[in-house]
Amino acid sequence: TATSDGGKWNNPVSRIHLRAWTSMSGRYLHISIPSEKFECSKNTSILFYHTKLRNHPEGVTFYYQVVSGHQVVDKGILSPRRSWDDIAYRIPLDSSSSSMRVSGYSVSEFSLTVKPSWGLSPNARLMVYYAHPNGEIIADAVPLEFKPCDSNEVLLSFAAKSVQPGTPATLSLSAAQGSVCGTWALDQALLQKTAEAEFTPEKLLKLLTPLEAKPNRPTVLKGHCVLSEENWHFAGPTLFLDSAAAFAESSVQVITDMKINVRPCWEDGGMWTPEHGARVGIDDGGDGEIADLAPATTVPKSAVDIRSHFPETWLWELRHIERAAPLNLSREIPHSVTKWKAGALCLHPTRGLGMAADTVNAVQPFFIQLSLPAVAIRGETIPITASLFNYLRSCIPVKFGLIVDASCLKLIGSPQKRFCLCSEDTVSLRLYARSDCLGQLNITAHALGLSKDDSICEPGSVTETRTARDSLRKSLHVLAEGTPREKSVSEYVCLKAPTNSTGSRRFILKLPGNAIHGSSKGVFTVSGDILSPVLASGLESIVKLPTACGEQNLAILATNVVVLDYLISSGHFNHPLEAKLRRNILTGYEQQLNYRHPNNGYSAFGSADPEPSLWLTAFIVRTYGKARQYVSLDDTELSLNTQWLLGHQYDTGCFPSVGRVLNSQLKGGIQGTSLSPLTAYVLISLLEANATLSPHVQETAVQCLVEESAQEQDSYSLALHAYALALLRHRNAQQTFHLLWSRGELEADGTLHWSRNVSSAVAVETSGYAILSCLTLHKEAGVSLALPAVQWLLKQRNHRGGFISTQDTVIAMQALAKYAKMVVLPDTRLTLTVSSQHMEPRDLHVEPANAMLLQEMPIPILPATLELNVTGKGCAFVQATAKYNVPAPTNTNNFDLLVEPSHTACKPKLKLCASYLLSWGMSGMVIIQVHLQTGFRFSRVIDDLEVKKIEEEMNKVNLYFDELSNRRTCVTLVLTQEYEVRDGLPTAVILQDYYDPDMIVLRNYTIPTCERDQQNIVDTQLPLQSDVVQQSVPSEGAHLSNFRNIDQEPDFPDGPEANLPVTVPAPED
Template sequence: MNTFLMTYQNFNVILFIYLCVNDFHYAQVWDIVEKYDTGCTPGGGKDGMSVFYDAGLLFESNTASGTPYRQVSNYKEKLQRDCCLDGMRDTLLSYTCERRVEYIVDGETCAAAFLHCCKDMENQRADSKVESLQLARSEEDDNSYIDSNEIVSRTKFPESWLWSDITLPACPGRNPCDTTSLTKDVPLQDSITTWQFTGISLSTTHGEDSESNLALFLSLKSSLSLFLYVIPFYCPSHLKGICVGDPLEVIVRKEFFIDLRLPYSAVRGEQLEVKAILHNYSPDPATVRVDLIEEDNVCSSASKRGKYRQEVKIGAQTTRSVPFIIIPMKEGEFRIEVKAAVKDSSLNDGIMKILRVVPEGVLVKDPKIVILDPTNKGVDGEQEEIINSGIAKKDLVPNTPTSTQISVTGREQVSALVENAVSGNSMGSLIYQPSGCGEQNMYHMTLPLIAATYLDKTNQWETVGFQKRNEALQHIKTGYNRELPTGKRMGLLLRFHYAKLTAYVAKVFAMANNLVAVQTPHICEAIKFLILNAQQPDGIFKEDGPVIHGEMIGDVRGADSEASMTAFCLIAMQESRTICAASVGSLPGSIDKAVAYLERRLPSLTNPYAVAMTSYAMANENKMNREILYKFASPELNHWPTPKGLVYTLEATAYALLALVKAQAFEDARPVVRWFNKQQKVGGGYGSTQATMMVYQAISEYWSSAKEPEYDLNVDILLPGRAKPERYNFNRDNHYATRTSKINDINQNVKVTAKGSGEATVTMVSLYYALPKQKESDCQKFNLSVQLIPEKMDEDEKIYKLRIEVLYKDKERDAAMSILDIGLLTGFTVDTKDLDLLSKGHARSIAKYEMDKVLSDRGSLIIYLDKVSHTRPEEIIFRVHQKMKVGVLQPAAVSVYEYYEQTHCVQFYHPERKGGQLLRLCRDDECTCAEENCSMQKKEKISNDQRTAKACESTQTSKIDFGKRA
């Protein structure tokens, strides 16, 4: 055993120079000691020797080197001691010791003592910072908690899962047996929730003779434990081997877990508060360490630190929320991850969810359309076009993505609407059309019916995939079946109260009869109703009954409404003639009377819509009057404008095209088809269901009957930054094809060159985010008022009333079915109880509501209104709850438009700013994380060699700047 001698003294030896002075008291010495304490190495010291050295003790051992001796000058003279003391004092000046000596006027002896003590103290201060900036034990070394890196975060939160088929093995040796089994381990998902499991078993032999029972033993594994459940199956004998299991509920929970609350989306630059809800099901209170994990491009307290840590206390069997402030700095999808561990326990949890961040402003799709026809528009058989987006920079939200899509389509367009309608996806620019009342349900049937009829007549299923035809037919069958009577239910539309709606149903069912099995009575009973209840002795069709969704029947109620109504019903009867001639004996006579009325009425009509519709009805009887029809055509003779807007113009032109095709006037029809190519909306469609149906019906009739001239067209597209153009050829075999290119920019010149014979359509669609703006001119059809009224302003939750007033500006009529698209502020949710009260009961003020995440990238509330009054404002009021605190809250938009005439009126709202003007927490167009630009202390131990190497480092991503004094 080694022996050692330890001696200690209560003072640092440097202070002995003061003890020789009689007028220095003991307390004064300690005052001076504390004043000049350099505060080096707090805590236990960097090593064993430092414990003694920092305490001012001398350590000697026969086996260890001991603490170093301190060399101290002994100044005998009072002046020298005072000068030395002055040199030891630190000052705010940036002067060196040598510079400070220049100010001494008490002689060289004083200057020497001052410089010596100044340099000595300077070296001691430097030495105290050499090895480590922080040697004391930190929270990182707290062994009371599980290491954050060992906590696995939950990431999978599906709404449904485990869609699985299991085939049980046959009995061994094909002998009858009571049981057979198959083991399959199923890991549970990460959700803390209640899952409901259901099962159906099918057997070729079981249950043939009598009722019996089966049981499914379900083994579920989670990260916590193994669960074994039994699902009993009831097998009634009449189902012959089909057994249905009772639903089984499985509760998944942990004794301690986190629920992370995120909004559906956030806007870039918004400062918002997200909450981690801690749930403690333990019978004991707990101290919990909570970590917010750093994520790139999300500014938070964890930025540049790796994690932000805080410690909270939570009671037994209780919950507690821990808020975090974050600012997403870029658009995209980012991880928000929180981990928590209970002190002196193995309980822990982690959760990670994705925050969707969208740019400020509104996504705009701006189309430009150019028709290529080098034979007629070119020079020497060559047509050259320079296309540019031409979007003003002041309209763009800074630092947001932009792109341009350029598509070239042959002379016959198969739009995105066709493929979407076939697949049942969102209908592009058309609004989402939900099932519900009978009229709404017809939308589900009409759109795939349009697409399937068009593709059948033009033999173009190859463009969308032959397998899509079965999908389209299934959508048509589903819509048809929803209209049929079932038991005591009379069906959604087959109650035949109103002539307009009945004629529409008969027309759609007659078209569907060419594709799916439609029962003849369902068409012919509708025709009987029209003849017996709506037709007058003089052949006219009349009705005063309302149609909520007026967009389904077009401008039948406009000027010359009696002629339009008669033509509308007559067309439905004509298109049903081959189906119902045998069962409806009065059909030929009814048609003749209607034709006679329209023939008398046609010369006096003034509404282009009524003229076009009547002309088509007359053309079906070989009695079209071309002179009267073209009296209302445009000067270019390619469309029939109506005073009520583009959607009605499209319908009128479609009826006119049908009349021309029926009359075999293909030369006259050709420019009309070309005009339609220029009117299509981005994503397909023509603005409403009725307009789209009529346009596609007319175009499909044209292409199935017309004989086009020779077609061989070469198109070159030179994109900016490309050396060679993209070359396409269109001919008779691919005249319906579309070729697409894309550039990630706007306002760039695109050069298009066409040679050869034939036509094509070039569509340039610019996508960009625009700053929200509203002008009086934007609200041409509606007056819209939006107010956000505070109701309850608690610290934890704020409740507002969102009050919307809307008035239709027309002097003569109410607006038909209209849509309110209400954008929600980040962190706000709607009170569905209020909306249920508005949409249910006998005095409901709204037809339907739904939360939409397809039409809007931020998510919005869609409210359907059966009508909007033109005499007094309609009021919609409901509560919204602010679930999260958001600092720089961006405004949200409310828009209203009539479904049939989609001219939007937009207003913005915000809790604090009228009109929802944008505010920015930025300088010019640049926004940076406030945390990121501050240098953060490195907590690892770094040697002098590493510091030297880092000081000399200079790369593109790492460059060291130097200052005169740190």
């Protein structure tokens, strides 16, 4: 059908390319498949047509194969009987070439029966061929399309299709005995926003599609259409196909002395290619457009007093099917009034995969919906809409309102109303609320039917005599304005006297002068083991920065390996965290494979990077080599990674910077000219992984380090050299170590560190390598020597047990774990008394039974000075932490950040432009954290060529860049406004160097008011007669029931809905 677009007619056009099959013997074979997809486990007959052979009454033998994935799943032989009748079917073939003119032949038909099974992937192919007596192979191949097919039949059903929110719902699940099934349920509202969240059998089939072998180019036989391999891609399409196409389409290699390439040759070098090899194809370059075609008695009370549980997903369980009988699960359904789409995916060792789905409606006839932002900033005025629905059969006089903590939330508008709500009607209460407190603030909506009050509803209306009610509660998470910051004061306290002794310490927690009022809170912790804070956090939050690329995933994996090694090596067997650590390592290992390149190297963003990173691959080898002591990993993978590393070593023994080196310190100083830091890092990784290294590899690598050591080095590079040589037990190890130790800075409190002219993260990592080299070289004798460095390192630790970035956290954790294994104090018995001017004295006890636990107590008021008195013997790690917000951190001069918000045509956007200001060119990996303004949500990114990864969190978006240069890099975020917030506060965009978080730039932004059209501007200025808006809800099946066709032009309405008056100003004189 022709369509008009702005006066221009679009005529639909379809193009079809037909290619004739050719045979030098004039014999052909054609497979005819049904138009419908094949059904699972159902016999389907497929017809074949072939030209009969003259002078061969005995007939021929046909061979068939079904190719699926990378294997032949079915094959056989067919021998048609001579009694088959010929059919009146001729194959006319006309060609201008006399050699290609073929007269008609008699055609026979026969059939083959196939029965699809679950082992077939969605793109299997059927191929049939036979050998002609003159030496030619006659063949044809066609694709076979299947409906979703499961040999593991899974059944999933709810006992009732409708249940009341908050009541048990019974779910029946059955599958092949021995299956493991995962279940889930998704809110229909979630699927309306994010359709890709639903996992369907069709998506499962698509996951299998990449396993299909790709079609091969047809074999180029010598003497036939001679064409060099280099010119293949420049060959034009041919008008003819032959049996070689059938084999190539099926990804089958042919080794034969028979003839299969028999198509005519053209002077322009035209040959068959898979792209042009379809028997009949439709060209996608037409000018037309193709459109997608898509073909009560009730209980008036809610089941719970207050509905408050509203997850978007539910029923995440893993179940083992132990019996053939159905497994019945009774679970309380969440409190949302919605439709839940449940699914089950089952896996059996021999029966394979199976899927099933079902839905259940969570309904009640009288209910409230509450709409508000999930997060707000203190001081903002947010919109709240409470809607009440009545699906009872009569009118109800109703009292409807909101209840909040008046000291924290100020409501603008009347929070309570009385009205008559009739059947299938809804009423909305629209208010604004200003938040003055921090934390989770509850907002509760109540609706109560006033059955004894007849004055509200009109006389004569049918009213409900039973009491209908519903209550709903949601939380608003109110954040403090500004940017979060924290400061920790730590100390490793040791009393080593043989009898009980005493000691005292003072911890001063200060707040900066610009700390946001009310945002501060403090905590004091104590543990008998220096790794207890890590164990208590479960390692999920040990790295404070976002962790969504290959290096950061590996850093968390490496930390799990370090902690597991410490637990086992120090004798803490059967620790509750041990099983979790093993699971984390296996999960991290599987996730890390996503960042692998085909040539066995790894990079931070996997296939998004042009080549692997030698530095990250070394980190991989280092981590995998340690992890395989505790979990089962693929040794072949580790061997291939190691070979890839060694294959890049120069003859000089140095390792070059291949791919991205995201940690700029390993690039070799400011100018990045030295290869020794990276060479030392690679050598350390290989040695810690116990890789098999030839003497030549070791000697040349050491030579690279020794030659570079003769030059002036920074402390970071020197620490790498010292640890590498210590691992090798090299003769220069002692000399290098003493040089490193002499550069340490000794503080007045007795701690030792290497932090001159470097960032905090680099100082932590340098100190970690220094401790490792000390303990590796001097063993137990190095414990006392390393203690000052250990004490300084512990002072840098944050409240979660981590440090600043990823690499410094991994190395510092490794150093502390090695130190802790050498210092085991099983008889620690300490009493710590903590007090302050605003806190009564409190005793905390550390003994062998709780040494691995982290004891925590709040500090009620900040700033504070804590007095700590310690008695007993042994060691303990104590820490006091202050958390607070500041308006904005101090910006550095390393980066420039431009933020341009816009709201043109009510389409909010945020343009970000960033650049690196230092003259020598490139930064390390950079993260831009965009905190979203209240009422807005992230939609998508445009101009994202430089963005390596996008990560969404609750109220912010993280953009990853592997580097920035002095050339400005820009990206635009497209947002969606969900709520109109009054008095919206500025929100921050933070740019941060991932490996040097001290290098930071912050810009605040405010999205301007929507630039509406004139109609909408006037609409917003209309006076509201009431905070209550009432409308009718059409019942099911009544959609457009009042719609009527009319012949005349409708009159314009009067009153509030009339057209707006237009005022034209008088012209100027």
